[in-house]
Amino acid sequence: MRKILYFGRLSDITGCQEEMLDIPSEIETAGALRKWLDDRFHATGALLDPTVRIALDQEIIFDGTPIQSANEIAFMPPVGGG
Amino acid sequence: MRKILYFGRLSDITGCQEEMLDIPSEIETAGALRKWLDDRFHATGALLDPTVRIALDQEIIFDGTPIQSANEIAFMPPVGGG
Amino acid sequence: MLRVSADPIDASEALKQFEQSAKGAGAIVTFSGQVRPQANSGKVETLHLQAYSPMTETGIESAINEAKIRWSIDQICVLHRIGDMAAGETIVFVATASQHRRAAFEAADFLMDYLKTEAVFWKKEGTASGDQWIEPRADDYVDAARWAKKETI
């Protein structure tokens, strides 16, 4: 089980800000996880948007990065405070 | 009688920050007044320094400006606050 | 000093404390940002600010360190509010202290550009016509690009 977080506008699509999830073993990379989750939520590409970055255990990574060792995976639309 | 003011470092030379003065009628311009006062105070050019500006009745003027109508004449070395 | 918290920010009180910690610096610049009262879609009723701790704090700490490397800065304070707040409330307070006023101005300006475009926050404005997530404007990215820094997050 991994903790998955959906920030900003993504939580409007997923209906939750975080969830514990069993990720199938064939989903090996961040990019594959994007696609799998986008289908699962019928998000019609919202999770595939290149402006949505992915963090593994609080570190921004690329789509090719393997996710097996991550405990926490976050989907982050464009950030900005102030 | 006119009021003459000496600001900043000039008052160290003139020994006063302001004085009431009868200016001889042959001293017609700001430039002539500079020279006359520089001699009077043995200021050895301190009042002639081009960075020292002259204000007639609170308005910066040039050396050629006539001074007859002015009530208050100020000698102003480089300004700066903050 | 860095604080990311749901507690209200009192800019005046923060400046008072900063003056104490920055004694002798000579020049202090502060920026405070308030929740704007008006959105494109109407009067702002609430603003919700989301962070991702400790990634948010780690990123801001990096920006503070970068500012200290780039400019001769004695002290930096960043307070950022999260959670729900009302229009007019202070959302961010940045203070910089230096011997040199230009350094204090530029470091504060730099930190605000970081906070607006790179700090790990998400903002949702609530108006009578519904809620809307707000992302940085093109202007904000242009401002941030002035510092031509590498991505820190």
Added chain:
Amino acid sequence: MLRVSADPIDASEALKQFEQSAKGAGAIVTFSGQVRPQANSGKVETLHLQAYSPMTETGIESAINEAKIRWSIDQICVLHRIGDMAAGETIVFVATASQHRRAAFEAADFLMDYLKTEAVFWKKEGTASGDQWIEPRADDYVDAARWAKKETI
């Protein structure tokens, strides 16, 4: 708002009042300058600030008006101390409020450059080894030239 006075300046209190008058502006930048504790010739015991009223005030008012023409600014506050003060005391406080943070930063920066190089003040530092009149440094003139404005006094 402009005040040139021998009364001490409380920057924190000034910010509190400015926040009230600038309600809804969104972005507030402040600059406060303190009397530096160290001069080239030793520890600063006193700083004496001389003005030439009302020329001093008229000049600052012109600079405030110019800032309001150049940038979209809601409110400006300039407090400047004159007379005798001690090291660490606040000599100047500038606050700007705008809808846009860059406008607030730039207007405050511009006003400080004006105050440092064009405002009608003279400064004398007193140290154990004597008094010395302080005039703007070359750096100050370079900073002021960034705005390429005509002489206003």
